[in-house]
Amino acid sequence: MEVKDRLKIQRHKIPERDPVQRAECFEEVALGFDEKLAVGEAQRCLQCKKPVCMDGCPVAIDILKFIRQVTEGDFAGAARTIRATNSLPAICGRVCPQESQCEKTCVLAKKGLPVAVGALERFVSDYDQRYGLTDGMTPGLPTGKNIAVVGSGPAGLTAAGHLVLAGHGVTVFEAFHEPGGVLIYGIPEFRLPKIIVRQEVSKLANLGVEFALNTLVGRTISVDELLKDGYSAAFLAPGAGVPAFMDIPGENLCGVYSANEFLTRVNLMKAFRFPEHDTPVYCGKHVAVIGGGNTAMDAARTALRLGPEKVYIIYRRSELEMPARREEIHHAKEEGIQFMTLTAPIAYRPNPRGWVGEMECIRMELSEPDASGRRRPVPIEGSNVVIPVDTVVVAIGAKINNLLVHTTPGLQTDRRGNLIVDKATQMTTRPGIYAGGDIASGEATVIAAMGQGRAAAKAICEYVK
Amino acid sequence: MPQIIEKKILAPRTNYFRLAAPLIAGHAQPGQFVVIRVEEGGERIPITIADIDTGEGSITLIIQEAGKTTERMGLLRTGDEIRDVLGPLGMPSEVGDFGTVALLGGGFGIAAIHLLAKALRKHKNYIISIIAARTKELLIMEDEMRRVSDELRVKSDDGSAGTKGLVIEPLDEMLKTGRHIDRVMAVGPIPMMRAVSELTRPYGVKTIVSLNPVMVDGTGMCGGCRVEIGGDTKFACVDGPEFDAHLVNFDEFIKRNQMYKEYEKLSAETCRLATAADALASAQVK
Ligand SMILES: Cc1cc2nc3c(=O)[nH]c(=O)nc-3n(C[C@H](O)[C@H](O)[C@H](O)COP(=O)(O)OP(=O)(O)OC[C@H]3O[C@@H](n4cnc5c(N)ncnc54)[C@H](O)[C@@H]3O)c2cc1C
Ligand code: FES
Numbered sequence: 026m027e028v029k030d031r032l033k034i035q036r037h038k039i040p041e042r043d044p045v046q047r048a049e050c051f052e053e054v055a056l057g058f059d060e061k062l063a064v065g066e067a068q069r070c071l072q073c074k075k076p077v078c079m080d081g082c083p084v085a086i087d088i089l090k091f092i093r094q095v096t097e098g099d100f101a102g103a104a105r106t107i108r109a110t111n112s113l114p115a116i117c118g119r120v121c122p123q124e125s126q127c128e129k130t131c132v133l134a135k136k137g138l139p140v141a142v143g144a145l146e147r148f149v150s151d152y153d154q155r156y157g158l159t160d161g162m163t164p165g166l167p168t169g170k171n172i173a174v175v176g177s178g179p180a181g182l183t184a185a186g187h188l189v190l191a192g193h194g195v196t197v198f199e200a201f202h203e204p205g206g207v208l209i210y211g212i213p214e215f216r217l218p219k220i221i222v223r224q225e226v227s228k229l230a231n232l233g234v235e236f237a238l239n240t241l242v243g244r245t246i247s248v249d250e251l252l253k254d255g256y257s258a259a260f261l262a263p264g265a266g267v268p269a270f271m272d273i274p275g276e277n278l279c280g281v282y283s284a285n286e287f288l289t290r291v292n293l294m295k296a297f298r299f300p301e302h303d304t305p306v307y308c309g310k311h312v313a314v315i316g317g318g319n320t321a322m323d324a325a326r327t328a329l330r331l332g333p334e335k336v337y338i339i340y341r342r343s344e345l346e347m348p349a350r351r352e353e354i355h356h357a358k359e360e361g362i363q364f365m366t367l368t369a370p371i372a373y374r375p376n377p378r379g380w381v382g383e384m385e386c387i388r389m390e391l392s393e394p395d396a397s398g399r400r401r402p403v404p405i406e407g408s409n410v411v412i413p414v415d416t417v418v419v420a421i422g423a424k425i426n427n428l429l430v431h432t433t434p435g436l437q438t439d440r441r442g443n444l445i446v447d448k449a450t451q452m453t454t455r456p457g458i459y460a461g462g463d464i465a466s467g468e469a470t471v472i473a474a475m476g477q478g479r480a481a482a483k484a485i486c487e488y489v490k
Numbered sequence: 491m492p493q494i495i496e497k498k499i500l501a502p503r504t505n506y507f508r509l510a511a512p513l514i515a516g517h518a519q520p521g522q523f524v525v526i527r528v529e530e531g532g533e534r535i536p537i538t539i540a541d542i543d544t545g546e547g548s549i550t551l552i553i554q555e556a557g558k559t560t561e562r563m564g565l566l567r568t569g570d571e572i573r574d575v576l577g578p579l580g581m582p583s584e585v586g587d588f589g590t591v592a593l594l595g596g597g598f599g600i601a602a603i604h605l606l607a608k609a610l611r612k613h614k615n616y617i618i619s620i621i622a623a624r625t626k627e628l629l630i631m632e633d634e635m636r637r638v639s640d641e642l643r644v645k646s647d648d649g650s651a652g653t654k655g656l657v658i659e660p661l662d663e664m665l666k667t668g669r670h671i672d673r674v675m676a677v678g679p680i681p682m683m684r685a686v687s688e689l690t691r692p693y694g695v696k697t698i699v700s701l702n703p704v705m706v707d708g709t710g711m712c713g714g715c716r717v718e719i720g721g722d723t724k725f726a727c728v729d730g731p732e733f734d735a736h737l738v739n740f741d742e743f744i745k746r747n748q749m750y751k752e753y754e755k756l757s758a759e760t761c762r763l764a765t766a767a768d769a770l771a772s773a774q775v776k
Contacts, residue, residue: 200709202527202534202574239576241709245513268713270723277716277723277742279749286712294706295531303533303558304706305753379745426710428728 028071036138037066044359048329051214051297054356055119058148060098067095070140073132078142081130083476084110088127088142095145104153107146112186113179113475115154115221118147120212121472122350154224164232165192170489173198173256175242175429178206179471180262180462182225183478184485185234188260191486195234196256200241203293206264208471210293211285211320213327216353219292243432248458257489258457260481261444262474265463266426270419271315275373280307280381284316284324284420291327309415312336313384315370316420317347322354324418325362333416336362341369341389341402367391367402371409373417383413425464433458443467450484451477459485491571495548500630501623503555504598505564507572512547514539514577520605521583521700521732524551525708527574528562535559536705536727538677539578540601549577552601552630557754579708580731584698587614589672592664593639594686595621596657596678600631602700603677607638616640618664618671622657622678626650658685665693674698676735680744687735697735701726703747718742 040056041047047054058066076089087106094103107114123129123143131139153159171194174181181197182204188195203209205222230236242248248259268283270276287306290296294304308331314324317340329336338357340347343366347354358364367389376382388408391400425442435455437445444453444460451459461477463469498506514524523538541550555564566572583606591610595603600621607617619639623629624647632651636642643660644652657678664671674697676686683699690697703715703726710728717726718739724730 200576201707202576239574240513241576241579244578245517245576267710267725270713270716272723277718277746279745283713286706286714289706289712294533299753302531305750307749307753426728428710 026068031069031071032136034065034069036069036141037062037144039141039144044356044361047215048360049332051330053218054215055144055147057151058144060100060152063095063145063148064098066141067092067145069133070096071132077130077132078127078140081126081128083126083470083472084479086110086127086146091149092140092142092145095149100149100152101156101158103149104158107149108153108159110479111146111475112183112479113225113471114146115150116179116208116217116225117472117475118143118145118150119217119221122470124351126472154221162190162228162232164189167194168192168489170194170257171196171255172485172489173248173251173259174262175248175259176200176206176262176264176462176464177204177226177236178262178264178462178474179208180264180474180478180481181206181260182229183475184260184262184461184482185229186232187479187482188485189229189232189234191482193486193489196237197229197234198237198240198242198246198251200239200263201293202238204236204238206262210289211323213288213292213323215326215330216323241428243428248429248433252457258459258485260451260478260485261429261453261458261460261464262462262478263426263429263464265423265467267424268419269422269424271370271421273370273372275375275381275384276419278373278375278381279379280309280415281373281417281419284314284320284418285423287324287418288320288327291331297331306331307416308333310334311412311414312416312418313339313370313412313414314418314420315339316422317342317344317349317366318420318422319349319353320422321418321420322349322357324420326353326357326360328416328418329360329362337412337414338362338364338366339368339370339386340364340366342391342399343367346391346399368410369402369404370417373414376415381415381417383411384417385409385411423463425467429464441467449480451481452484452488457488491573492575493571494566494568495546497566497568497570500552501628503564504628504630505553505555507551507553507563507566508541508543508546508548509551509572509575510547511549511575511577514575515542515544515547515549518542518549518578519582520585520609521602522578522580523708523731524549524575524577525579525705526551526559526563526572526576528559528566529573532562532573533559534574534706534708536579536702536708536731538602538700538702538731539605541605550601552598554598576708579727581729583609583675583732585609585613589614590616590618590670592618592620592661592671592674594657594661594674594676594678594682595619595635596676596682597623597628598630599676599678599682599700600629600635603675604631604634604638606675607635611638619643620645620657620660622646623651624648656685657682658689661686662689665689665695671695674735676700680740680747683735684740684744687738687740691736698732699735699738700731701733701738701743702731703743704750717746 296306389402462474720737
């Protein structure tokens with residue numbers, strides 16, 4: 026096909042469940058390309074000599090090659106190309122912020138709409154899963170070395186995959202009763218079906234990765250004990266951990282949740298199926314979610330599916346500054362979530378039963394950009410408003426859980442509490458102990474966590490040689 | 491999955507479980523707890539570690555049947571396994587040479603003060619234990635408590651065990667008559683812990699209580715267990731569960747603990763219906 030013909034093809038929209046219907050169920054919102062749409066979209070790729078899209082990918086997927094393979098109908102080849110550098114493609118195809126990565130640097134982005142790389146990645150991985158195209162991966166020749174991985178989020182799973190393929194014995198220690206980290210307890214079913222995470226975990230288990238669940242490293246066993254117990258190196262990937270609160274009056278009232286708690290109750294503990302499942306969640310008629318990131322969008326859209334009358338997103342800057350993926354903001358609005366931007370809560374007050382009954386907010390305006398480069402919100406005096414709410418979900422970010430730092434001598438942290446690691450190898454300030462994911466980078470993304478897991482696995486292979 | 495080495499019924503609806511859990515036993519200290527989940531689809535609930543046997547590699551849990559999960563636990567027998575047990579969690583009790591220590595235990599809280607008493611005996615302490623239950627039938631571990639205490643007082647609501655009255659009465663008397671007490675530790679139902687706190691406050695006796703808020707993960711990840719201590723928010727699962735009683739905002743704590751009361755009733759009800767249906771179904775099969 027000629028370039029000018031390729032340029033004529035419109036970007037294919039990924040089919041989605043109808044907003045009204047989906048606001049009542051936890052089924053996945055995006056439905057994915059079929060073969061025809063996938064090939065059609067892949068044909069839009071200009072197969073650039075210098076594929077700048079690949080510069081935007083944190084795990085350097087050979088995007089050019091896999092898209093060419095899709096145009097040729099070689100979906101198995103495409104799946105192998107992706108799997109060569111990305112061990113969790115069905116997950117990344119769903120949750121990566123492509124608009125600020127590969128699809129941002131795609132040359133077509135400058136002229137209009139970039140190639141839908143994310144949707145194609147997702148199509149190829151789902152096709153792979155359905156037909157078992159890349160099954161039959163085998164672990165490397167046994168090296169006789171054992172590696173301990175702490176935490177089973179994307180960083181831990183990725184490292185475990187690379188290490189087992191290199192022939193090491195791998196044990197993943199996880200505090201929860203189910204592996205997956207944020208992929209299981211945080212990101213909701215309608216955005217990332219849990220079956221996909223479970224499939225990836227069982228692939229690893231089939232390769233020989235051991236999962237030691239219900240094991241809180243630092244309490245059940247220490248990192249140093251693991252290193253004495255026959256593990257030659259450790260990779261720490263416990264995530265960010267502790268939910269932040271705003272420290273304003275009334276934040277401990279009944280009905281006020283952290284996003285972590287709200288989402289864990291619904292996703293991991295399946296509170297949306299209470300009382301069939303034992304864990305309840307309280308969702309009233311008027312729900313306010315505080316924050317503007319992916320977590321806030323997930324919490325708001327999760328709340329919406331529990332049947333309230335109104336769900337608000339309260340964010341102190343404007344929509345432009347929201348850190349959430351554009352697609353999620355768009356989905357949230359489509360489903361009927363009301364955005365109150367340039368607004369911040371200053372107090373919660375109880376109803377006669379002693380539960381949260383209303384929140385007082387103040388309006389904000391934007392001034393000069395702060396250290397993060399975003400314009401700083403400042404309160405407008407006298408602009409207070411009171412909003413009736415009976416459920417509040419605070420989604421303003423997370424702080425580091427310092428359990429591992431406190432129980433492992435020699436680990437150093439930076440000012441923000443993140444573990445200090447070598448940029449190239451992910452090694453901490455203690456030889457043989459590596460770290461990656463949110464613990465090392467602060468709150469980031471699934472793909473960044475995976476990139477660090479992969480880098481650490483490589484360095485660990487060298488270290489234990 | 492940890493296996494139950496021994497299950498006993500200590501009192502009506504109060505069960506004793508000794509679990510094979512070598513890693514937990516090897517790391518646990520008095521004051522810490524575990525989070526358990528009995529079955530797929532079950533809730534995660536915190537339970538205080540009531541005893542530790544590092545030789546056998548076991549921990550003991552004493553569980554009062556109070557809701558669906560604890561009732562399900564009650565159905566398990568010696569040899570059964572518990573699906574999920576995570577621990578040890580939380581900060582250990584502070585143990586040292588305190589002098590005269592009064593330990594107050596109500597109901598299943600007696601198990602917790604028993605373990606603490608054993609630890610305190612290894613230091614220079616004179617231990618006064620005061621234990622109570624509604625009736626003699628419900629009183630647990632009286633003999634064990636006698637063995638680890640220098641003085642033991644027993645109270646019950648109806649006078650069937652020890653003398654009639656509340657667990658705080660002997661302490662009240664001691665303080666009123668000027669008996670010197672260096673430290674008080676109370677574990678039991680919330681109203682009891684609160685009453686002890688109010689009692690000792692005017693005397694300025696350092697008082698520790700063990701709080702048991704609703705928890706999910708037990709590792710500091712969700713903040714569901716937050717409690718107000720001296721005006722600051724703390725996470726009971728990592729900063730506690732033991733706190734200075736005089737700093738606890740009990741009003742807030744009680745409110746938060748009741749957040750799911752309605753749901754719990756519903757859950758227990760569905761559970762009973764399901765059990766009844768199971769029984770009916772198996773009867774029909776026979
Ligand atoms: C609601 C929500 C939505 C998000 N949406 C997106 C998105 O759309 N796209 C995106 O790219 N990113 C998203 N993110 C961010 C992304 O999920 C994280 O950056 C990523 O999961 C970090 O991975 P990780 O492996 O470092 O840790 P985590 O995924 O946090 O996993 C850490 C695991 O370690 C376990 N653990 C912790 N401490 C211990 C210990 N001491 N011993 C044993 N186990 C331990 C934890 O239980 C957990 O399972 C979202 C985050 C949230 C909360
Ligand atoms: S129980 Fe979740 S933070 Fe304490």
